[in-house]
Amino acid sequence: MKYIRALFSGILVWFAVSISFYILEQIPVVKDSFLGQSFIVGISIVFFAIGAAKFYYLKNYKMSGLQLGIIMSLTALFLDVIITVPFVEIPNGRSYESFFTSPVLWILAFVNAVSVFLWRKQNNKKTPV
Numbered sequence: 263m264k265y266i267r268a269l270f271s272g273i274l275v276w277f278a279v280s281i282s283f284y285i286l287e288q289i290p291v292v293k294d295s296f297l298g299q300s301f302i303v304g305i306s307i308v309f310f311a312i313g314a315a316k317f318y319y320l321k322n323y324k325m326s327g328l329q330l331g332i333i334m335s336l337t338a339l340f341l342d343v344i345i346t347v348p349f350v351e352i353p354n355g356r357s358y359e360s361f362f363t364s365p366v367l368w369i370l371a372f373v374n375a376v377s378v379f380l381w382r383k384q385n386n387k388k389t390p391v
Contacts, residue, residue, distance in 0.1 A: 264323040268330055271314035272337025275374060278310040279303055279338065280346065300366045307370055311377040319382075327382025331375030339371060 282303050292298040311334065318330055342361065351361050361367065 264321070264325060265333070267318050267321060267323070268325065268333040269337050271318045271330070272334035273341065274314040274317065275307070275310045275334050276338035276341045278313075279307060279370065282306055296366075300370075304366075304370060304373060307373050308377045311374045312381045315378045315381055327379040327386075328375065330382070331378030334378060335371040335375045338374070339367075342367075 283299060286299040286302060287293050292302065311331065314334060315327070315330060318325075343358075347356075347358050347361050351357070
């Protein structure tokens with residue numbers, strides 16, 4: 263069950279990031295700036311990742327933060343393969359290649375995994391007596 267919950271945490275992050283990009287595409291100030299949208303989502307993903315990690319660790323599982331972060335990032339990438347690219351990117355004239363060669367995607371996946379790792383490391387410290 264701990265892996266199913268980890269996958270669900272990844273789904274939560276993917277959903278939050280997807281909704282964030284959708285909302286930002288509707289805001290006049292940043293709708294024409296992919297870099298601006300990416301910067302905002304890059305900051306937001308830290309909070310999305312920590313929130314999903316908190317959800318995962320509610321069950322007191324002992325998975326390492328790095329392992330959970332990687333599973334969450336891989337889950338989000340898989341959902342990009344089966345949902346984001348065919349239903350959002352391709353209809354807008356882009357391709358799998360353009361999506362998966364974007365450095366922004368890999369930076370977001372890295373920030374997600376590192377955020378979970380660092381949050382878990384920080385919250386795993388024992389308090390001094």
